Amino acid sequence: MKKHIPNFITLLNVLCGCVAAVFAVLNKLEVAALFVLLGIIFDFFDGLAARVLNVRSELGLQLDSLADVITSGLVPGIVMFQLLGMSRTGGWNADFSSGSWNLLAWDDVTLSILPFFGFVITMASAYRLAKFNLDENQVSSFIGLPTPANALLILSLPLILLYHNNNFLNGVILNQWFLVGLTILSAFLLNSKIELFALKFSNWSFKDNALRYIFIILCIVLLATLKFLAVPAIIAFYVLSSMIGNTGKKNKRNETS
Missing domain, CATH: 1.10.287 (Helix Hairpins)
Structure with a gap:
């Protein structure tokens, strides 16, 4: 029975990621950030539970990375999608059909293609997690920025907009080139060769x-x-x-x- 406890905690991370994704799509980024944080907490405790109960398994390792793809990969990509949409209009209620990037159309829906660049973060996160599962050396340190840390970085942006409400910061965060540059930097850091210390x-x-x-x-x-x-x-x-x-x-x- 105890061998299933860490996996159940990991599945709670999956649930939090799914809920966060729904709220991110609805542009409720504050709530999305809350569930991502909750998912990251579950991500910490599933590993802790596995070590304490001595029930670490290959299944748990794979499941943990799949959960992180959702919570720390998909959700940050959706949030960046929303932020890039806001950068086209300069406001919270983004109109994704505005601007000069209207290249994607389907039936009666026309979308700006720029916001989809945010999913580079999701792609880079998935690639990093796949590499992590094959790397047996990342025990006391990480190679590249961990996906939860990157998720917190991206999710902090809408929270800064909401709670700091500084004109200068708002102008920087809602600048499309800043967001494009941050997306590229994020993808680079996730898969870089930089050795980063682990809090173990x-x-x-x-x-x-x-x-x-x-x-x-x-x-x-x-x-x-x-x-x-x-x-x-x-x-x-x-x-x-x-x-x-x-x-x-x-x-x-x-x-x-």
Whole structure:
């Protein structure tokens, strides 16, 4: 019986992803973000449950990635679709038939093709997760940006629009070229060769986990002060600090060799 507990938690992630996708299609991006966050929490606890119960399996690994394709792959793609649609009209109630990109038509429906570029994120996420399932080295670290982290980055954008309501930030986020550039950057980071540290503790020593402790403390401080604007800052720090740490490791290896 206990071997099914982690898989059931993973299926709750699938459910959250499906619900989030529905709300994202309806342009209720705040609710979509809430269910994505809930799905990511289930994604964390299914692995934890598998380790605690010692019931890790190949089925669980495959199911976990399939769940992430929905929650952390499909939903961010839909959200970027919506944001790109808003960038064509400059408002929350996007008219996807407006603008000069009206190249996709079916019966009485005419859509701008630009918003569909957002699904590059979904494609890149699916490709990353497929590679992850075949890679046995990503245990204490990740190669490329994890899909949940990328999902939080994309989902933070509509929350910044809703809760910060800053004209400058709104202008940047609803700029179509910024969104196109972010989509390309997102796809690159997901499948890059950058080694990123994982928040997995083999012990509680500060010396061995200094970067992890600093990262957690910084996340708490930034979230308390910057709210949703903290999310892009945290992701940027995560990537940059990992790159700096990797450079330090390489220098130490060169000195000892």
